[in-house]
Amino acid sequence: MQQLAVSPEFDYQSETYKDAYSRIDAIVIEGEQEAHDNYIKLAELLPDQQDELIRLSKMENRHMKGFQACGRNLDVKPDMEFANKYFADLHQNFQQAAAADQVVTCLLIQSLIIECFAIAAYNIYIPVADPFARKITEGVVKEEYTHLNFGEVWLQEHFEESKAELEAANRQNLPIVWRMLNEVEQDAHILGMEKEALVEDFMIAYGEALSNIGFTTRDIMRMSAYGLTAA
Numbered sequence: 001m002q003q004l005a006v007s008p009e010f011d012y013q014s015e016t017y018k019d020a021y022s023r024i025d026a027i028v029i030e031g032e033q034e035a036h037d038n039y040i041k042l043a044e045l046l047p048d049q050q051d052e053l054i055r056l057s058k059m060e061n062r063h064m065k066g067f068q069a070c071g072r073n074l075d076v077k078p079d080m081e082f083a084n085k086y087f088a089d090l091h092q093n094f095q096q097a098a099a100a101d102q103v104v105t106c107l108l109i110q111s112l113i114i115e116c117f118a119i120a121a122y123n124i125y126i127p128v129a130d131p132f133a134r135k136i137t138e139g140v141v142k143e144e145y146t147h148l149n150f151g152e153v154w155l156q157e158h159f160e161e162s163k164a165e166l167e168a169a170n171r172q173n174l175p176i177v178w179r180m181l182n183e184v185e186q187d188a189h190i191l192g193m194e195k196e197a198l199v200e201d202f203m204i205a206y207g208e209a210l211s212n213i214g215f216t217t218r219d220i221m222r223m224s225a226y227g228l229t230a231a
């Protein structure tokens with residue numbers, strides 16, 4: 001997969017491409033920024049994991065800078081106002097959970113949902129990205145797996161006492177992800193990324209994470225369906 005030739009159908013300098021990129025790049029920059037802030041918050045909530053969580057937050061800050069450079073490289077100005085609104089619901093749910101000391105909900109939102117979303121999106125973006133962005137995204141996605149792993153390990157170690165809160169947090173936040181995927185469908189398509197592939201990769205990553213934490217296949221089927229039909 002590493003050496004895939006750049007598809008000739010992508011004109012990275014066309015106005016259509018750059019217009020879509022101004023929103024997608026902004027979403028990713030905003031997502032990395034929020035991830036940075038969320039790991040700092042998690043470090044406060046989990047003092048015995050503080051050093052590790054601060055380390056993750058610093059990686060997120062580097063990711064953000066990488067994707068800002070991708071925009072500059074294509075001469076695109078990211079539409080940060082759009083991206084801010086795009087993340088508003090997940091942002092608010094994370095803030096509310098943090099204020100209520102619901103660390104399980106915070107981990108589900110950041111380390112499972114957002115990281116799986118990022119992993120799916122970045123893996124699908126890499127083969128269609130311009131060479132500069134491809135290199136950056138390849139480096140970033142490797143680190144996202146370690147962020148997902150942090151959440152999996154912690155939640156697996158606290159599975160029994162976290163189970164009910166995980167189910168509730170899943171029910172509250174998964175429908176938001178489906179809506180976010182729908183909202184990005186057209187712009188992603190212009191960049192060569194299909195929604196079906198994004199949904200599929202997200203489902204695989206998220207389902208695997210739930211399985212590693214301790215949920216049964218039956219639980220996972222039930223939990224993954226929330227919001228899918230209502231979307």
Ligand code: PL3
Pocket residue numbers: 024025027028031032035060063067114115117118121122125144147184188
């Ligand atoms: C966590 O570390 C980062 C969270 C980022 C969220 C990414 C959402 C991606 C949505 C659209 C996919 C486009 C990928 C293209 C990259 C320029």
Ligand code: FE2
Pocket residue numbers: 032035059060063118140144
């Ligand atoms: Fe990241």
Ligand code: FE2
Pocket residue numbers: 035060115118143144147
């Ligand atoms: Fe991350």
